[in-house]
Amino acid sequence: MKRTRIASLLASEKPIEDVCLMGWIRTRRDAKGFSFIELNDGSCLKNIQVIAAGELPEYERVLACGTGSALRVTGNLAVSPAKGQRWEVHAKSIAVLGQAPETYPLQKKRHTDEFLRTIAHLRPRTNKYGAMFRIRSEVALAIHRFFRDRGFRYVNTPIITGSDCEGAGEMFRVATQKAQGQVDGIQPEFFGQEAYLTVSGQLSAEMLALALGDVYTFGPTFRAENSNTRRHAAEFWMLEPEMAFADLSDNMELGESLITYLVRHVLDDCSEDIGLFAQYVEKELMKQLERIVSAPFARITYTEAIDLLQRSGRSFDYAPSWGIDLQTEHERFLTETHFGGPVIVTGYPRGIKPFYMRVNDDGNTVAAMDILVPGIGEIVGGSQREERLDVLEGRMRELGMNMDAYWWYLDSRRFGSVPHCGFGMGFERVLMMLTGVGNIRDVIPFPRTPGSIAF
Structure with a gap:
C-alpha cells in the first residue's frame, strides 16, 4: 500500500478508506480498550490522531511505545468528533518500526534552544x-x-x-x-x-x-x-x-x-x-x-x-x-x-x-x-x-x-x-x-x- 503524507490527509475533502501513514509518536494517551496516538511525519506542523482499538493484534506492543517511537499505520481516514480537529485515522493494523526508550530526550514539554543545540541530530x-x-x-x-x-x-x-x-x-x-x-x-x-x-x-x-x-x-x-x-x-x-x-x-x-x-x-x-x-x-x-x-x-x-x-x-x-x-x-x-x-x-x-x-x-x-x-x-x-x-x-x-x-x-x-x-x-x-x-x-x-x- 502506498504511503500517504499526513499533510495530504489533513487537507482531504472527504473520508478515505485504506490509507497508509508512517511517522513518529508525539504523544499517546490510553483509555479503556483504546489508545489515542498523535502521529507526525514531518510533512506539516499538525499531528493526526490515530485511534488504536484494544482488539488489534499489535495493541500490547503499541502500549509499550512512547514519544519518539516510529509506527506504520493502515486504516481509514474518518471525520473526527473531537473538537479542534477535522480528521482522525481508525487503525486497522499498526507495525512498530522503531521503538524509542523512555530516555528519549524530546518530551512533550518545551525545550530551550540552548539545550536543543546539544542534540542537533534530534x-x-x-x-x-x-x-x-x-x-x-x-x-x-x-x-x-x-x-x-x-x-x-x-x-x-x-x-x-x-x-x-x-x-x-x-x-x-x-x-x-x-x-x-x-x-x-x-x-x-x-x-x-x-x-x-x-x-x-x-x-x-x-x-x-x-x-x-x-x-x-x-x-x-x-x-x-x-x-x-x-x-x-x-x-x-x-x-x-x-x-x-x-x-x-x-x-x-x-x-x-x-x-x-x-x-x-x-x-x-x-x-x-x-x-x-x-x-x-x-x-x-x-x-x-x-x-x-x-x-x-x-x-x-x-x-x-x-x-x-x-x-x-x-x-x-x-x-x-x-x-x-x-x-x-x-x-x-x-x-x-x-x-x-x-x-x-x-x-x-x-x-x-x-x-x-x-x-x-x-x-x-x-x-x-x-x-x-x-x-x-x-x-x-x-x-x-x-x-x-x-x-x-x-x-x-x-x-x-x-x-x-x-x-x-x-x-x-x-x-x-x-x-x-x-x-x-x-x-x-x-x-x-x-x-x-x-x-x-x-x-x-x-x-x-x-x-x-x-x-
Missing part, C-alpha cells in the same frame, strides 16, 4: 525546528523559481579555490593528511599551490555572467572568522547573482524584488509554519514582514547615513564617522527607528570595500550597495563591478595583491569587458528575517561555529 523532530527546516526548503525553492522566471541561469562555482575574493585572509586551508610514517618536511600541495574553502563564488560567477548574461550561484561558503556572535557561522549558504550589461540601479532593483518576493512567498505558502514563529518566537513578526512588502525600500547614500546617525542624538558603542563601516547598531537604528523599514545604502568609501567594486567618479567612493532590514541589519551586500582594466589593476596594486594569482580574472577585463554587477545574500540571514529567530545557529540544521563541530 531537534528537527520538534515543532519549531520541523517548521524551520520546512521553511528553509520552501525558501530555497522560491529562490530558484524567482531567478528562473527572470531568465537567470543557475551555475555551480568552486568550493575549493586558490583565490581570496574578499581579501580578508580569514579562510580555511585545504590540505591532504600527512602520509603514514611521515615525520618532517612539507607535504606537496595537492593542487600545486595553496588551496582554500571558498568565501564567495562571486569571481567565478562573474566569468559565467560574461558569457551567459545573467547567472546565479547558490551554495555553501566558509569563513574562518573566530566570531561567536548570533549572526556569524563558519559554514553558511550564499546566494550570489551576477548580471552582465547592468549597473548599480539594476542591482538594487533585483535585490529589493528578491526580498519582497521571498517574504510574499512565505506569507502565502508557509502560513502555518510562519504562524508558529509569530506566536512563540517574535510577536511582531507578521507586522515586520507585512511592512517589508508594503512600501518601496528607502534609498540613501553612505554619506547621508553617517549624517543621520551623527544628528540622531543617540549614543552608539561605535561612534559613526565618515570612513568607517556601518555597525549592526547603526544599521538597526536606520531600519527600525529612523525609516521603520528596509533601507538601501549606496556609495561606500573605497577604503573599506573590496578591490572589485567600481570606483565612482569622485575617486573616494565605490558603486556599492547594502540592503538593510529591521531586526537583522545587512542582508544583501553588492556592487557594480570594476570593468575598467587599468582602474582594476590600480586598485589591486593599491591593496598589495598578487596580480599573477588573478590573471584569469583580469583577462575578463582584457577581452570584451562590459558593465556588470551582482550581490551576495546570506541565506541564513534571510531565514532569520523571515522567522524572527535571533541566532544563526537555529536556522542551520547542523551549525559550524568556533569550537563546535559535533554533528
Whole structure:
C-alpha cells in the first residue's frame, strides 16, 4: 500500500478508506480498550490522531511505545468528533518500526534552544525546528523559481579555490593528511599551490555572467572568522547573482524584488509554519514582514547615513564617522527607528570595500550597495563591478595583491569587458528575517561555529 503524507490527509475533502501513514509518536494517551496516538511525519506542523482499538493484534506492543517511537499505520481516514480537529485515522493494523526508550530526550514539554543545540541530530523532530527546516526548503525553492522566471541561469562555482575574493585572509586551508610514517618536511600541495574553502563564488560567477548574461550561484561558503556572535557561522549558504550589461540601479532593483518576493512567498505558502514563529518566537513578526512588502525600500547614500546617525542624538558603542563601516547598531537604528523599514545604502568609501567594486567618479567612493532590514541589519551586500582594466589593476596594486594569482580574472577585463554587477545574500540571514529567530545557529540544521563541530 502506498504511503500517504499526513499533510495530504489533513487537507482531504472527504473520508478515505485504506490509507497508509508512517511517522513518529508525539504523544499517546490510553483509555479503556483504546489508545489515542498523535502521529507526525514531518510533512506539516499538525499531528493526526490515530485511534488504536484494544482488539488489534499489535495493541500490547503499541502500549509499550512512547514519544519518539516510529509506527506504520493502515486504516481509514474518518471525520473526527473531537473538537479542534477535522480528521482522525481508525487503525486497522499498526507495525512498530522503531521503538524509542523512555530516555528519549524530546518530551512533550518545551525545550530551550540552548539545550536543543546539544542534540542537533534530534531537534528537527520538534515543532519549531520541523517548521524551520520546512521553511528553509520552501525558501530555497522560491529562490530558484524567482531567478528562473527572470531568465537567470543557475551555475555551480568552486568550493575549493586558490583565490581570496574578499581579501580578508580569514579562510580555511585545504590540505591532504600527512602520509603514514611521515615525520618532517612539507607535504606537496595537492593542487600545486595553496588551496582554500571558498568565501564567495562571486569571481567565478562573474566569468559565467560574461558569457551567459545573467547567472546565479547558490551554495555553501566558509569563513574562518573566530566570531561567536548570533549572526556569524563558519559554514553558511550564499546566494550570489551576477548580471552582465547592468549597473548599480539594476542591482538594487533585483535585490529589493528578491526580498519582497521571498517574504510574499512565505506569507502565502508557509502560513502555518510562519504562524508558529509569530506566536512563540517574535510577536511582531507578521507586522515586520507585512511592512517589508508594503512600501518601496528607502534609498540613501553612505554619506547621508553617517549624517543621520551623527544628528540622531543617540549614543552608539561605535561612534559613526565618515570612513568607517556601518555597525549592526547603526544599521538597526536606520531600519527600525529612523525609516521603520528596509533601507538601501549606496556609495561606500573605497577604503573599506573590496578591490572589485567600481570606483565612482569622485575617486573616494565605490558603486556599492547594502540592503538593510529591521531586526537583522545587512542582508544583501553588492556592487557594480570594476570593468575598467587599468582602474582594476590600480586598485589591486593599491591593496598589495598578487596580480599573477588573478590573471584569469583580469583577462575578463582584457577581452570584451562590459558593465556588470551582482550581490551576495546570506541565506541564513534571510531565514532569520523571515522567522524572527535571533541566532544563526537555529536556522542551520547542523551549525559550524568556533569550537563546535559535533554533528
